[in-house]
Amino acid sequence: MGSACIRITKYFLFLFNLLFFILGAVILGFGVWILADRSSFISVLQTSSSLQAGAYVFIGVGAVTMLMGFLGCVGAIKEVRCLLGLYFVFLLLILIAQVAAGALFYLNMGELKQEMGNIVTKLIQSYKDNHEDRLQEAWDYVQAQVKCCGWASFHNWSDNVELMNRTNITYPCSCEDKGDEDASLPVRKGFCEAPRGNGTQTGNNLDDWPVYTEGCMEKVQAWLQENVGIILGVCVGVAVIELLGMLLSICLCRHVHSEDYSKVPKY
Numbered sequence: 001m002g003s004a005c006i007r008i009t010k011y012f013l014f015l016f017n018l019l020f021f022i023l024g025a026v027i028l029g030f031g032v033w034i035l036a037d038r039s040s041f042i043s044v045l046q047t048s049s050s051l052q053a054g055a056y057v058f059i060g061v062g063a064v065t066m067l068m069g070f071l072g073c074v075g076a077i078k079e080v081r082c083l084l085g086l087y088f089v090f091l092l093l094i095l096i097a098q099v100a101a102g103a104l105f106y107l108n109m110g111e112l113k114q115e116m117g118n119i120v121t122k123l124i125q126s127y128k129d130n131h132e133d134r135l136q137e138a139w140d141y142v143q144a145q146v147k148c149c150g151w152a153s154f155h156n157w158s159d160n161v162e163l164m165n166r167t168n169i170t171y172p173c174s175c176e177d178k179g180d181e182d183a184s185l186p187v188r189k190g191f192c193e194a195p196r197g198n199g200t201q202t203g204n205n206l207d208d209w210p211v212y213t214e215g216c217m218e219k220v221q222a223w224l225q226e227n228v229g230i231i232l233g234v235c236v237g238v239a240v241i242e243l244l245g246m247l248l249s250i251c252l253c254r255h256v257h258s259e260d261y262s263k264v265p266k267y
Contacts, residue, residue: 013248014073016241021069023238028062030231031055051112057101058231064094065238072245084253088246095242098235109228113221120151120216125159127172129191137189140174144187146223148216149175156215158206162191166204169194175211 034042034055042051072087123139143149149172150156157172158164173188194210 009248009252010077013245013252014077016245016248017069017072020072020238020241020245021066023234023241024062024065024067024069026062026234027058027065027231027238030234031058031060031062034058054105061094061098061101064090068094072249081253084249088249088253091242091246091249095239095246098239098242102232102235105228113224116220116224117151117217121156121159124150124156125161127160128162131190137187140172140187140189142216142220143172143174143212146216146219147177147212148214148219149212150215151217153215154209154211154213155206164204166191166193168204169208170204171209171211175209177210177212 032055034051068087068090071083071090074083120139123135127136127139154175157175163170163172170191170193173190173192176188176192194208
């Protein structure tokens, strides 16, 4: 009976570590996505030092988690007591680091949102027409897909000197209100000039722009909160598996110890 229980424990530990390895790969993938994405709002935030630090933490934790999952699988199948002991210690350290990083990230969410607003505001102020720039293209994509304009509102674009110096009604192309038009169509970039009317008005008046009036702040923050929730959910899942893995590794390690001593010949 004892041998059967140990065998079940060993294979349960192997399955937990396999899942542990997969979740580690998911966490590492999140970190790489934060640094490498070029088609969503996250690419605008890649200049944020806080986000970059968080991405490197995810990559580090994910890589170590995958390594621990591999060592745990080998230690469980081969019943290597040394690997099982190291596995338990490293799992404990990773769990402590995850809890500390999660608490730090949660407490700094307000600072991240403020930094995010500062980055977008500076981007809008320095936006240039007919200029190839990765950040500008990313922000154009966000405004067109989310159907918003500016950060707090479309009035943020009044801080762009080049745009406001235009003598005709000119507005950001990605802000244009297209109603129910398919958002999957190619995103227009740069500044667009509105058709001339019959009036004699001169100057670039924001109230005459055919654009979305709602700012992107609330929608972008909701998007960020949703993705952060997914990441934290994965981390909680990993933490639960870590606790179960620690319990199973201790049980198996104790069995290997007692089993080794029971095999010593008695004279």
